[in-house]
Amino acid sequence: MGLIVQKFGGTSVSNAQRIMNVVKIVTDTYKKGNDVVVVVSAQGDTTDDLIAKANEINPNAHKRELDQLLSAGEQISVSLLAMGIEKLGFPVISLLGWQAGFNTNSIYTKARIKNIKTDRLQNEIEKHNIVVVAGFQGINKYEDITTLGRGGSDTSAVAIAAALNADKCQIYTDVEGVYTADPRKVKNAIKLKEITYDEMLEMATLGAQVLNNRSVEMAKKYGVELEVLSSLNPKPGTIVKEVIKLEKMLIRGVTKDTNVALISILNLQDTPGIAFKIFSKLSNKNINVDIILQSFGRDGTKDIVFTVEKENGPVAVELLEDLLDDCKVICNTDVAKVSVVGAGMESHPGTASKMFEALYETNINIQMISTSEINISVIIDSKDADRAVYAVHEKFIPNE
């Protein structure tokens, strides 16, 4: 018994039947004597449909109006879910972002939560209501509606769990937990019982689309225990927390990210401060640079190679051609990043060589390498990505 926050995504509430499935999970938890706060996203394609309506009228509309529009999506799903819970005879109330006290800054479509004024939430919980809260949305100091951006409902759920000091925050999704690799691609992928916040962050950053990064960062900051599990097949999923039991497994997973463009600047004159000029120009345009590699060439020139998100590739090339008259700037979008993640690898110097061995055995050429304390990433041709994930996974987590 305790206070449990449960979050359900848009797929989990996409129609009446699925809503009643969520109702069952929520009320089963409540029947066991728990207080329950449920956070939901907009139904299925609602958000995309609303965006399409907006684009038909004005693709460049002020983002304040876009947030006013989009927040209608969760408004529909929370009230429908509340109606379903009421149907089974349980006390329930739905709250929109502003009713639940979500105060945010004013960066429309990508707002950050400043604080949650929990009076109403606590009041409803004390009345033993199941509280259904609209994820993804809040209100700014002007009393205007804001939205939290992609994956915002995960963040809403973790923020409520932190603000109410909940015992657990369960993120229900369409997979049964966090796997050592994408289970649709790698049939021997293993569901992890536990994973640390840091490992989960690396996994998310590296392309495993399970949890939104901001929500994991917030969970780590406030010590909220997360569980990732399936709404269609509710059994224990993967727990995300600070310290986990030691396991034999050296790595926690193998991930793939194809949203990568590789930019190469060739024959760059090696003048002082040139790297600063290049990367500050990119960051001024909000282009995030991931892996950077610098090699010394002949005759006082050098090559700089780095990766950005695929959509930023062409803009980056344009900016750099403006800045650097006499260099060749090349953009390659047919690349992918494949990574192994695991806190255990810190104390196992052989991890990198084991990964490279797997790629060598599979005849896959490595273009770039990047390492951190808990991950090793390589940039390879995108056509080789799935084969690479499979081979590396086999090497570390062999078929049993």
Added chain:
Amino acid sequence: MGLIVQKFGGTSVSNAQRIMNVVKIVTDTYKKGNDVVVVVSAQGDTTDDLIAKANEINPNAHKRELDQLLSAGEQISVSLLAMGIEKLGFPVISLLGWQAGFNTNSIYTKARIKNIKTDRLQNEIEKHNIVVVAGFQGINKYEDITTLGRGGSDTSAVAIAAALNADKCQIYTDVEGVYTADPRKVKNAIKLKEITYDEMLEMATLGAQVLNNRSVEMAKKYGVELEVLSSLNPKPGTIVKEVIKLEKMLIRGVTKDTNVALISILNLQDTPGIAFKIFSKLSNKNINVDIILQSFGRDGTKDIVFTVEKENGPVAVELLEDLLDDCKVICNTDVAKVSVVGAGMESHPGTASKMFEALYETNINIQMISTSEINISVIIDSKDADRAVYAVHEKFIPNE
């Protein structure tokens, strides 16, 4: 130049093209130097679609959740309309009911406006924004969303016009104004230039579906000048106000109402207080009685005949059979009320006989007659209703 409130119904904003048509009307008004507040309903069938979604899950859901759900409809239409206005380069902001300061009581789905806290509205007008307000919705003292019931957006518009002391409140609809009879049925029907609040109220009550009654009552109470006009063909419509110019026309219109049931109580023992018992029993069950006729029979008995809304007919019969053991109670739902309305008839005693003459010439039998200062109504067989409207209209407003 002044402050103009414009209200557009769901049909007027049902798709992108129609929204841009509304944008044109609104911005043309603004370009003339006016401040403009626009009140909109939910797009086309949105409200019905949302109700269908709710019914699929829980047809008996708490009305608080229904209001939470339904208010998403106007949320979508106000933001889309604001985006359209912005597209043409005009300053604009959309406000939901609670943002626009609509405080209501807590009767969900049929809430009444208590007051409008106009700070935000006035602030946005001072900034020269076109303000797009969600009609039909407000907020109660618990910070829960309420809706105003059928025709609520008309009421929202008039309430804003009253609160801001606007110069005019224009109600855009799919007809070009108020006609002397339904123009789809009576080809000689004439569009009225002006009509008084009282006449408009009688017209609405008597079945002309142009303006919501509560909105006309409110306009009369606060002296808000209304104009009914077409959003698809914007030219001067019908002005509704307190005092209008005298015209030759004796009557303002002929209306038909088929939502009528005629209840007859026959052979009632004439004991003191029996009428009080009958009608208090009905009013306790929220059954409104319209026309009442009492006739004295033989042997100390009498007959009481009265009309109620069609859907209340069976309930009324049941209640009366419980109350009155030894009487016969009959319900006839194949009846209609046909009325002439006009403030001018007060000083013209011949109006009633002229109406009866028209019915006599058309061989239509009159079952009941009711008169007030500005209307004369008859109850006739519903099959004769359209013929009756045509004949009476011809008599008063002959084909030219």
